[in-house]
Amino acid sequence: MTATGRHYQGRFDRVFAMPNRETFKIRPIRDFLEEETPAEGLGLDPFAGNNSPALITNDINPDCKTDYHLPALEFLRQFHDGSCTYIYIDPPYTGRQIKECYAKLGLTVTMMDTQTARFMRLVKREVVRLLEPGGIAICCGYNTMGIGKTLGFEMYRILDVYHGGGHYDTLVTAERKRGRKPDRRPLSLLV
Ligand SMILES: C[S@@+](CC[C@H](N)C(=O)[O-])C[C@H]1O[C@@H](n2cnc3c(N)ncnc32)[C@H](O)[C@@H]1O
Numbered sequence: 001m002t003a004t005g006r007h008y009q010g011r012f013d014r015v016f017a018m019p020n021r022e023t024f025k026i027r028p029i030r031d032f033l034e035e036e037t038p039a040e041g042l043g044l045d046p047f048a049g050n051n052s053p054a055l056i057t058n059d060i061n062p063d064c065k066t067d068y069h070l071p072a073l074e075f076l077r078q079f080h081d082g083s084c085t086y087i088y089i090d091p092p093y094t095g096r097q098i099k100e101c102y103a104k105l106g107l108t109v110t111m112m113d114t115q116t117a118r119f120m121r122l123v124k125r126e127v128v129r130l131l132e133p134g135g136i137a138i139c140c141g142y143n144t145m146g147i148g149k150t151l152g153f154e155m156y157r158i159l160d161v162y163h164g165g166g167h168y169d170t171l172v173t174a175e176r177k178r179g180r181k182p183d184r185r186p187l188s189l190l191v
Helices: 029-035 074-078 095-105 116-130
Strands: 011-016 043-045 084-089 131-141 153-162 170-177
Touching: 029 131, 029 153, 029 170, 074 116, 084 116, 116 131
Parallel strands: 011 153, 043 084, 084 131
Antiparallel strands: 131 170, 153 170
């Protein structure tokens, strides 16, 4: 224990890889996804780009090869409470990246879009609503906040990918939503 709380107890790895705007093309991150993604169940990626292994993908950019091309919140709001087993969250990491992305697409940027903290609070609210107990949230960014303990998540793995030079590291977290995973076996198997 420290004055501010418990130390992080989970797995932490730090590895080098070349930077890439397409996060999931970075080899150690691709491996992380493979290792931490549940083999079954509904999985969503609201900011998928072109390289997401999620079951259902979305990206606001119509050129991306995704199932949907909606703003992330609109995409997430289509699904039922507790219906998802895993969700990837890999949004633009800064207000500047959001502005650049929207400008390229000819979209108007609102205050809500550029105030990343406010936008991320709404995204997190959707993740909390959508994931079943025991469901996995994998988040990428410049920090290890993830979805958060106060929202009922337990972080169990962090990957720090450093890129050298003046680049920021890319941080990836895996968290489990607290609670018992639903038993979906047919009742006939349980007797
Ligand atoms: C950091 S990149 C994700 C990269 C992706 N994981 C990959 O490996 O290629 C962020 C993505 O979010 C998309 N995006 C930005 N704002 C969005 C929004 N409001 N709703 C949905 N997608 C958005 C961008 O088009 C971009 O592809």
